Amino acid sequence: MSQQTAPAPRAVAATADYLDQRTGVGKAVKEFARKIFPDHWSFLIGEIALYSFVILILTGIFLTLFFVPSMDQVTYTGPLAAMDGVEMSKAFESTLHLSFEVTGGLLMRQIHHWAALIFMASIVTHMMRVFFTGAFRKPREINWVVGFTLMILGLAAGFSGYSLPDDVLSGNGLRITDGVVKSIPIIGSYMSYFLFGGEFPGTQIIPRLFTVHILLVPALILALIGAHLFLVVLHKHTQFPGSGRTDRNVVGYPLFPVYVAKAGGFFFVVFGVLALMGALLTINPVWNYGPYDPSPVSAGSQPDWYMLFLDGALRLMPGFAEFTVAGFTVSLNVLIPAMIVPGLLFSGLALFPFIEAYATGDKREHHVLDRPRNAPVRTASGVSILTAFVVLILASSNDIIAPHFAMSINDLTWAFRVLLFVLPAITFWATKRIALGLQRKDRELVLHGHEAGRIIRFAHGEYVEVHQPLDDHEQWLRVQHRPERPIQLLPAEDSNGVVRKGYRKDALRSRVSSFFFEDRIEPVTPAELAQSHEHEEHPAIGAGHDEAKGLVDAGPTPGGGALGGGPNAPHDD
Amino acid sequence: MKALIARRHHRFAPVVLLALALLLTGGAYAALSPAPASAASAPTSTDIDMGQALFRANCATCHGTGAVGREGVAPSLVGVGAAAVDFQVSTGRMPLMANSAQAPAKPPVFTQDQVQQLAAYVASLGAGPSIPTAEEIDASKGNSANGMALFRTNCAMCHGAVGQGGALSGGKYAPNLGESSAKTIYEAMLTGPQSMPVFNNANITPEEKRDVIAYLAAQEQGSPGGATLGSIGPVAEGLWAWVIGIGLLIVAAVWIGAKSS
């Protein structure tokens, strides 16, 4: 530490020396202080989640100091006229107290709640970024699962916190939870007792949710954030493709000072935006909803946005699915939307890296991200899952949409019932087509360059537009990726006519692989470019020729791996 | 400490007073403006005759001469009372202009006097609830806490927690009460127009009705938390979180990630 170029002030040097002698911190500083991170705006979305979590903890500490997690009944005597003399739980009363009588209390509550919404929104956006750029590929599959678990924990944190004020809106949310839990076959009613410590609502649920909300879930989130960030440092950050960026390096700016300023500064920006939202926009006005009472309910009863998909699924499912068997009731009308639909959506999401790895048979490490267009089936799958998610969210908002757009809520519900199945299929198809189209556009650019907007006339009278060839960097961006190709299936029988072991497994894998990579556009090769340049000298040759060249059918291709025949062909050049 | 608080209050007293005065004026205006109509409460026989003429010209096509109704077209108005007529006609819901899921509020076709004449005519056909007096709908005399409790149990499921409105089945809706006058709200409870159930004086007493009006009047002060976002709950909040929150933060992220020139 003493060999710095500019002599540090004596106090700093002495402190550093003191610490290093006891912890060897110098090694860590040397290792990490100038660690390189690539620069891209989309890499900051995960930081929004991290920073909102920090803000959630800070404002949460403020709130715990005033909130009383108790369902004992008291009579309100505070300043709010509309609640004067109303009987309510201490949880609700203390929420009103901290909102109206503690200076800054309402601000902190509103920042806390906005931060919770932004926390979940940024997690989802961050997951989209990771998904669509293929950042979950080896070696980051485990970190994808850690991140996925963090999202689930975020839902748990949000749900438990939402219910704490013990107001009518969240109380009805709990009642729905109770109804969903009761529908679980065999153990449903016992699960309800497990949750509520007896009959709904009881006097246990708020203190229990409080413990879950301020201890259990945040501790797990904190631990998993640690693991998440540790793995990011261990793997070094992914980077977008570009010249000079490979799977063996990372190009960017050092942690100190650039990212200390940029990422550190971003924390303050996030805090600033959340503080502004808390200052200006009312959120969760529990004083409008009133203290929980099992009888009332208000129009527009919805959970916070991240739970809307569940509520939407519950709204869409028709009732006929409930039946009795041997005198026992099976409520598939609740189980399907509340457990099976989200189960399918979430499993698909959590397992996607493994499904894709199964389809590619690829064992390499990937550190350069995919441009979404270069993985059409992945991109289409992601858009498809998102579409289903959005349809469910809209379905849950049907009673808000109906009066605002003068529609019938029954018609809307029917429309969403149909759209839930139709729209994801359409968006899958459309996204895949668009991705393939963009890849063709890339080929077109590489082969012919940019349209210069300049028309020239040949001596023999023909007009052509001049095309400006791409520079090396532009070109590299469009040709750098390696196309995945379907895994070939070796014949069922070997040359001696003996049936090969594992043929059926291989056949399945080959089908999955074909689904992913059958339709594809491959990047331009140097040979194709050379050929194209030859053609350019004879401009009469029509367009479209090259497009056809770019397309490869599912037949055996030289680069594709093969199944059942030992290790896949290496892709390294 | 007490003195300190008192002084602070003092300093802001003019502002608060001004705000209160404005609110009171507004509230009083809303409450009192229809008063002349109900003040002229004793209908004369001329009123009834004029009302009958208006009825024949504008209402009888559907409700029939003598207001006995026509099966499958329009209900009998015998015994619905002056309150029902005043509600339907002064909010423009009647006469009906087009067939839709429910009759929407629109600018009234008749003047206040004409509405009174119509109401007098229909009231003369059979006893029914009459138009409330200014006293009965005076929000300042109501207890908003009791009003809120009643509203929560009886009204919020359709009109929303603060009367912002909500959806019913088949394209019908419970209207936003922020756009309704105290008199209209009172008459609606009393007569149960269209889809709305009847809340007669045995179910919700006149004093309780006034409490409900007081609660709704208190909503005009807005939200202590800032902009209300339409008071429609978590869906609007989610939309704002995505559009404004995530929107602003992504703009910031793009700025941070962009190379400086």
Place this chain on the structure above:
Amino acid sequence: MSNEHPGTDVSTAAEGNRLPERFADPGLPEHKARLTDTDPRAAKRAELQIVLLFGISIVGTILAIVAYAVIRPGETVESIRTSTLVLGVGLAMAMGGIGLAAVHWAKTLMNDHEKVEYRHPQASNAAERAAALQVLKDGADDSGIGRRGVLKGAVISALVLAPLGFVVPLIGGVGGDWNVSKFRHTLWTKGKRLTHDPSGKPIKASDITIGSAVHVIPEGLKDSEDWIEEKAKAVVLVIRLDPRDLTEATDRKDWSYQGIVAYSKICTHVGCPVALYEQQTHHLLCPCHQSTFDIADGAKVVFGPAKRPLPQLPITVDAEGYLVAQSDFLEPIGPSYWERLK
């Protein structure tokens, strides 16, 4: 998938044998200097802007502290709103100012030459793996677990069983008395009066006019020890229809009184209070998931996710003309559960 050209040969090897299969990476692009790198005045200007932004942050902090001291939430909505607003704007300036300043600093004044760091494969090399395996093997040998089968069994059994000492009391205690048969009964009994929710005033049948909807709780609910739990099961909606509109099952003819019917308010879907009564269609709608019940026809489901009709409370009037229950509900109210019919 079929509209693509089939069988087009990608191989252009005929003439391309000498060309590489892939393009070569051109390497990092040249660094472009920023205005602040080349123009000292631009750099000075940027520095001033950064100082200004930090200044905004300081002003914001002062504003927040002054707001805390001067604007306290009082009795009015206005005062709470003003306090929240000014404090929040101050905090937003204090935080946002630092953020914008730091980022602007990094973007304009800090060295912006990109640096390259090299990655290493995640996997350990063969020698390290072998050493690790050896370490584990040595440890296992030292413990002797491989040779002592009974010991292995014992240690695994003990470890698997040990958590039970923790889990059994936890699960056992967490569900209260586990008496789930409580779902079946409500406070309603023969002769119990129907009263207004929440005031508890009894209701005369003659006070309910056609088209009325009255929210009802059993008399003496608040005297019950667990009144919230009891209310969660006992809430009822009483509605009067024109008896000519009412279709009643033969075995329920005497459950209503002159067109007055009483139905459980707890939805048979997942338990929201079903309370949205449309008096013209006689439909009762649940605001949570839009299950719609036809009150004129035994509260049968006409739309939405619920399957079963709402349970009906048999009612009549007592000697004084007040509405009373004939008995408890004859089936469990609320959402379905496995042993509901047992």
